[in-house]
Amino acid sequence: MHIEWSRMTTTAPAPTTAPVTRPGLVVAVLAFAGIASSITQTMVTPLIARFPVIFDTPASNTAWIVTATLLAAAVAVPISGRLGDLFGKRRMMLLLALPLIIGGIVCAIAPSVEIMIVGRALQGIGSGMVPLGIALLRDVVPKEKLSSAIATVSATLGVGGAIGMPLSAAVVEFADWRVLFWAGSGVTVLAALAIWWLVPVLPAGASGQRFDGLGAVGLAVGLIALILAVSKGSEWGWASWPTLGLFGLAVVVFALWGLWETRTKDPLVDLRTTARPRVLLTNIASIFVGFGMYASMLVMPQLLQLPSSTGYGLGQSILAAGLWMAPAGLMMLLLSPVGGRITDARGPKFTLALGTVILAAGYGVALVGLGSTWGLLITSLVINSGVAFAYGAMPAIIMGAVPRSETAAANGFNTLMRSLGTTIGAAIIGVVLAQMTIPLGGIPVPSEAGFRTALLIGAGVTLVAALVAAFIPKAKPTPESEPASKPEQETEPTDAPIDGAGAPRTLVGAGEPA
Incomplete structure (x- = not known):
């Protein structure tokens, strides 16, 4: 069964094949869109514990607010990636902005938990903006700047969380919680307008194929x-x-x-491409990296907010905890260009392995600095430094290993693998913390031993990611370095963007040195 979206292709604006004259501005717009999307996804965190009171319903019902977002995002990301390849990545980013905006408005006016669940599901659909933006970079950024651009836009996932957490906590503490969703929709409108005005219309990589x-x-x-x-x-x-x-x-x-x-x-996901060792192992590593990253996000906010009477809790308010965590997200933005330069010099495989080792080292720091706010701050800085390198390297590996016609779909599938890692991590760490508890005022809370066990699991998982990354094969040489007659060689499709010299532009910075 196929669905052919012929009307969409006939009503689209004529694509331009001219070189992009201001790629830095396009990168800034895509980074802003990534931050807007990330803020929308994370700003609900300070409200999770309050939803049962807000909507006067059991926590088992309000848990679906988070679950619905997760389910919608998991389904929408790979599908929107494929649609981006078929009909244009810019167009799909604009379409995905709509559920983000409408979902925020629905949440802002939600009179019941059921309406809130619908609104958050709509916002989950819009989470495909970031992987589409990363995939679009391959079409607009010169090869010598591509690695840094990919790392910068990838870092927006952490930056959005860093900004969103303290801001949302401040709003929850000092204003009406509904302001969060109005503001989120407003920021997304600005991002959509910036994409509309400043991101060029380019040919779809898989134009003519069917959905x-x-x-x-x-x-x-x-x-x-x-x-x-x-x-x-x-x-x-x-x-x-x-x-x-x-x-x-x-x-x-x-x-x-x-x-x-x-x-x-014309498959939704080309499993033959996905089964290539370079793509397959990167996707497997992504699952473990997602697990490792999210394990720390589950542990550290709880440690910061638990009462000091427990002997290991640090007694911080929601707002203070968000402020202690904020520098870690900003660290991702600062280090992303560094990761891009490392990728240019040593290849994305090296950057990915380095990032996972740093991520594991961060868990070692956590085990030492468990009892102080400064210790957790240093921990979060180290962990997010590793995440910055790893998150920037994985899309570079994927996009360097797939045809241009599959860029967005393959990147969306890789994002899905990371999301599955976070889901599995949340389930496993949640079980550990739920089973290893102490009573506090008649309510069970995670024990210090439970937190240490969770940190050890996080360290072990990230070391597995490093091991998987070590086995990712090197990229095949580009067409310039080998004769085109070799049967196993992959070449860029004929609709590849053209550089200033008039030759097809190949992806550099996403492959290993020859």
Whole structure:
């Protein structure tokens, strides 16, 4: 089953093939859009504990506010990536801004938890803006600046969280919580206008191909089943029929989906490309990196906010905890150009391995500095330094290993792998912290031993990511370095952007040195 979106292709503005004259401005716009999207996704964090009171409903109901966002994002990111390849990445970024804006308005006026869930699901759909923006860089940035540009836009995931957490905490503490969502929608409107005015219209890499509707449905069903089972397993019981049934459904659906994707002419995800060792191992490493990054995000805010009477809690308010965590996100922005230069000099594989080792070292620092705010600040700085290198390197590896017609789809799939890592990490770390508790005022809270166990798991997982990264094969030489007659060589499609000399522009900075 295929769905052909012919009307979209006929009504689109005529694409331009002229060189992009202000790539730095385009990078700034895409980075701003990434920050806007990231803020929208993270600003709800300080409200999670208050939602049961706000909507006068059990916490089990308000938990769906987070789950709905996660499910919508997991489904939308790979599908929007493929649509970006088919109809243009700029166009899809503008379309994804709509659910972010509308979802924020729905949340701002939500009279009930059900409406709030709908609003957050809409905002989850819009989370594909960042991977689309990263993929678009391949079309607009000169090869000598591509690695740094990829790292900069990738860093916006951390920067948005760094800005969003303290700002949202301040709003929650001093103003009406609904202001958060009005402000988030306003920032997204500004980002959409900037994209509309300043990002050029370029040819779609897979123009003329068809959208794989059946593949999209199969992927959506499989992902929803898998993520529901992982995220709700501890609540429903890992051996319960709903959990086991969802896991079983995911296995069956993914098996059928994989069979379909290998036989259809224009697949949603080209599994043959995904199975290439360079792409496959990068995606596997992404799962572990996502796990490792999110484990620290679950541990440190709780340590900062638990009462000092526990003996290990630091007694900070929500706002103070957000401010202590903010420098770590800004560190990602500062180090992203450094990661790009390392990628140019040594290749993205080296940068990814370096980032995962630094990330693991950050967990070692955490085990030493557990009892002080300054210790956790240093921990977060080290961990986010590793995340900055790793998050900038992974898209570079992916985009250097796939045809230009699959750039956005492959990058979206890689983003999905990271999201699965965070989901699995949240489930495992959540079980550890829920099982290792002490009583505090009659309420169980995670114990110091539980936090240390979670940190050790995070360190172990990131070391596994480093090991996987070490086995990623080097990139094949570019067409300039080998004769084109070699059968295994991948060349850029004929619709590749043209550089100033009139020759097809190849991707540099996303491959290993020859």
